Amino acid sequence: MSSVHEAITSHTRKMHSHLEVFQQLDQQREEAIEHVISLCTSGQPYTIDAINRITASINEHAKHGISPTRPYVTTSMVEQYVNRTSH
Numbered sequence: 001m002s003s004v005h006e007a008i009t010s011h012t013r014k015m016h017s018h019l020e021v022f023q024q025l026d027q028q029r030e031e032a033i034e035h036v037i038s039l040c041t042s043g044q045p046y047t048i049d050a051i052n053r054i055t056a057s058i059n060e061h062a063k064h065g066i067s068p069t070r071p072y073v074t075t076s077m078v079e080q081y082v083n084r085t086s087h
Helices: 003-041 049-062 075-085
Strands: none
Touching: 003 049, 003 075
């Protein structure tokens, strides 16, 4: 195998690994968002801390590869979403 081929293979593996981590974090974020929406919908207290901790991890991870960033979530965003979808 040529060194160019090995370099390309190594780079491809790193990109794939980077995207796998992103997908795991993004799934965790989606689950946290769904949980908060469920709490908000049922009138229970909630916090967006877990969502934004995961968001911070996603955005830090994005600095080291090709994955996208995600916006931080506010309580206002959650409430607006719940209000839009419940009517």
